[in-house]
Amino acid sequence: MGTKVSSGSTGTKYGYFLGCVMPAKMPWAEKATFLVSKHLGLDFDYMKESVCCVRPGVWKAINPDWWLTLTSQNLATAEKQNIVIVDSCNGCYISHWECLQELKEDPEKLEMVNRNLEKAGLQVTLSTDVKHFLQVLYEDVGIGKIKANVVKPLNIRIMRHIGCHARKHDERFPMYFDEIMRATGATIVDTPYDKTCCGLLLYFADPKTSIFERIGVKMQTAKELDIDAYALICSGCYDQFERAVKVYKDEKGIAFETPIVHFSELLALSFGYKPEDFGMMYCRPIPPTKLIQKLKEGK
Amino acid sequence: MSGDSDRIKSWEKLLEAGLKATEHNQDEEAKMYPLRKQFRPAAPNIAKASLKRDFEVGLVYYVGDDVEQDRALCGLEKKPPTAHTFKEALERKRKILEESGIMKELGFDKKKGYFKY
Known part of the structure; x- marks a missing residue:
């Protein structure tokens, strides 16, 4: 194993969103992602209690409001866990990120989503953030530190x-x-x-x-x-x-x-x-x- | 590739699984009732099998014994800390699906485990 050049953290608590495919078909990728993230000194753990993102390609086509509602369950869960959601699956990223943007821009949609989430004891307050794993590595860690490792x-x-x-x-x-x-x-x-x-x-x-x-x-x-x-x-x-x-x-x-x-x-x-x-x-x-x-x- | 050689059996099986999860197969029923007008159901047949899994697990893929074994080989906990482990997350999802009327609109009967159309 390589020597850690720096253990400095970005100060952000990251919650890694596994999604559907990775835990079932790519355990080697899951493990490697954690090895790399810990190696770089990130405060990086699983986002627990997650459900399907839900697949925008399917759910948005069926009904965009249903997609917003179901995707918001993960946003609400992340808020409770006080984490930034990290996605390495592009589909999960786009679902979470676009959902968050839409709820920020449209108060009526936010109200609709919260009406539906309330029945399960959840609420979205828009206090979380969504990042792609590439963003975490390149923008928060930095290419210099990656090269040094x-x-x-x-x-x-x-x-x-x-x-x-x-x-x-x-x-x-x-x-x-x-x-x-x-x-x-x-x-x-x-x-x-x-x-x-x-x-x-x-x-x-x-x-x-x-x-x-x-x-x-x-x-x-x-x-x-x-x-x-x-x-x-x-x-x-x-x-x-x-x-x-x-x-x-x-x-x-x-x-x-x-x-x-x-x-x-x-x-x-x-x-x-x-x-x-x-x-x-x-x-x-x-x-x-x-x-x-x-x-x-x-x- | 062309002709029979470009058939994709795994896709055909997926479609078949979707049709099996459907109470009223409109194509079949149209043979008996040719004047009955067909309509497009909310959930497409090809997506029904994965939607059904999502309703049962909270995610699209199961984590069974074989996957647990693979995860252990890679140095991971056998069960991922998702709705596979946290059943309360699945319960919340089901409640949202139920109470917001999505299940009804989709025509999914959770007791029977299939779509009406």
């Missing part, structure tokens, strides 16, 4: 999928993602498909395009370019990558070999943590065996 630069080539909702604030979050990934020593290989949607929301309506013309094209490109890992941060996007990889493997007999890794895993490795510290080798559709071997050999 890199003790084992990663000599690997990655493709990255940052995700559509991370572009909510123009190119700010994608820039954070790239700078932090480059700080780990990884080389980012640009491709024409980097901004292409993962297809998660499209899956319900048009599964063929969603699987074959989104993830299929990306994974095929990674194969052709002999990429070491496909890095992403969004759990919703991961869910779609995993789904597509399984469709290819189980239904089409095509096995992709590029491991899909979480941003926090690469950061943890560069901080000196070992793959076994966060279970990198377990429960994933494409085992990162070659990647781990390459990192061990320091090639």
